[in-house]
Amino acid sequence: MKQILSSLLFAAVLSGMGGAYAQKNYEIYPVPQRQVVGSGLVSFSKSVTVVCEEAIDAATRRRAEQVLKEAGLDCTFAQEAPATGSVVYIGVNGSGGAADQRATTLALDRTSLTKAGKFDRHLLSLSDRDGSAEVVIVGENSDAAFFALASLEQMIEHGTDHLPKVKLYDYADQQSRGLVEGYYGYPYSVAVKKDLMRFMMRMKMNTYMYGAKSDVYHSQKWEAPYPATLTPQQVKNGLLTQDMIRDIAKTSQDTKVNFIWAIHPGNSFVGDANVVNRIMNKYSRMYELGVRQFAVFVDDVGVPKSEADCKTNADHLTALQAAIDKKWNNASASPEARVRPLHFVPQVYTLSWVGEADRKRFYNALSKTPDKITIYITGWGVWTVPNSNDLDVVRKELQRPAAWWWNYPCNDNADGQIYPSDMYYNFFEMPAVDNNAKMPKQLEHGLGIVSNPMQE
Known part of the structure; x- marks a missing residue:
């Protein structure tokens, strides 16, 4: 378990929520892009009032309460700040609400909130309000404000008095x-x-994609419902019941770590004209269990090479996204009822598996699918270390960025060893990982990175 968490902590840093700051008064991970330390110290009153704008969702409100209570503070929600005592404002940029107005009054720099090509943008200010601590959190949306609370959590978990x-x-x-x-x-x-x-919530991560190869209801029995009961041995082996999935989905909603349930229809994805309806039937079952984001895995099956098969592959993916939007994402759907865009692991997820002409034909067809669908690669090889060059190849052929499925730590390729140390050391000591590859300081041209931390 420690190895898994260590791996994910590294992924959090790599994800880009990090940067240098002038004075290291707060040790926060992922390291914020910019930290501006002011003069003087502030302390929280025992009772803290939380003022949330209308756009702030229930999960973010619960998270604020959790952070404050775990720091030993009492928490009360109100429409307006009281005359005295500590206040936490939480809102959305440009809303005109209480937090947005307070950010204007404090002349907070909003440049980061509109920075192009970045995600989950937010700011947090800790200042003095008539002798008590005042926190202002403004995000580009409620999700971004939620991630800001991870910084606040680490700022106050060791004490709420005399804070810079x-x-x-x-x-x-x-x-x-x-x-x-x-x-x-x-x-x-x-x-x-x-x-x-x-743990991922604390590290501002947002993606838990599930497609365990040994889960038959993900693959071999992909149309069948999950069982209501299991034997003790099946539970020990990691199989899931419907109630277990409900439990996981609830934690996903509370942590804003999207539990993305993947289906693996195999060669039927291209070969069956009715596959979209079949997949939607299973997605509907999973939706009833609380799942609000889905994926399609078609890795390790036949690769479409003809123009017609590549087009069918892309057309089915487009039709599936359209079916999801029609069923769950109409204009009247509440935020809690909506389903986020698809994630897709294609047949050509490793660039070297097919010739250049076949690869370009394949990705050109996928380029016609909706931009909001996230498409994954593992790079030039199955265990390739993430790098900007491979992402740039796909970006040009797909005509949009792809995300990286990183098979690490995953010792299938060297199962006589385990990967016990940090990433850099393992690359140096274990060339089977990727020929002594070096981790890049920055990862460009990508849309995401997920680690596949196998239980070694």
Whole structure:
């Protein structure tokens, strides 16, 4: 478990929510893009009033309460700030609401909130309000404000008195940040899944893609419903019941780590004209269990090479996204009822598996699919270390950025060894990982990165 968390902590740093700051008064991970330390200290009153704008959702409100209470503070929600005592304002940029107005009054720099090509942009200010601490959080949306609370959590978890004033400005370079449970072997237990989500929430990660190869209801029995009961041995082996999925989905909603349930229809995705309806039937079952984001995996099956098959592959993906939007994303749907865009692991996820002409034909067809669908690669090889060059190749052929499925730590390619140390050391000591590849300081041309941390 420690190895998994260490891997994900590294992924959080790589995700782009990090940067240098002049004075290291607060040790926060991922390191904020910019930290401006002010003069003087502030302390929280025992009772803290939280003022949330209308756009701030229930999960973000619960998270604010959790952060404050775990720091030993009492929490009360109100429409307006009281005359005295500490206040936490939470809002959305440009809303005109209480937090947005307070940010204007304090002349907070909003440059990071509109920085192009960045994700989950937010700011946090800790200042003095007539002798008590005042926090102002403004995000580009409620999700971004939620991630700002991870910084506040780390600022006050060791004490709420005599804290340096500060302004934090943060965003992510990668849209999808987290893990994929997609290896061959026993899946994680429900307890581990939930623990990972809570850890990921603290690290501002947002993606838990589930497609365990040994889960038959993901692959071989992809149309069948999950069972209501399991034997003790099946539970030990990591299989899931419907109630377990409900439990995981609830934790996903609370942590804003999107539990993306993947279906693996195999060669039927291209070969069956009715496959979209068949997939939607299973998605509907999973939706009833609380799942609000889906993926399609068609890795390790036949690769479409003809123009017609490549087009069918892309057309089915487009039709599936359209079916999801029609069923769950109409104009009257509440935020809690809506389904986020698809993630797709294609047949050509490793660039070297087909010739250049076949690869270009394949990705050119996928370029016609909706831009909001996230498409994954593993780079030039199956275990390739993330790098900007491979992402740029796909970006040009796909005509949009792709995300990286990183098979690490995943020792299928060297199962006589385990990967016990940090990433850089393993690359140097274990050339089977990727020929002594070096981690880049920055990852460009990508839309996300998920680690596939196999239980070695």
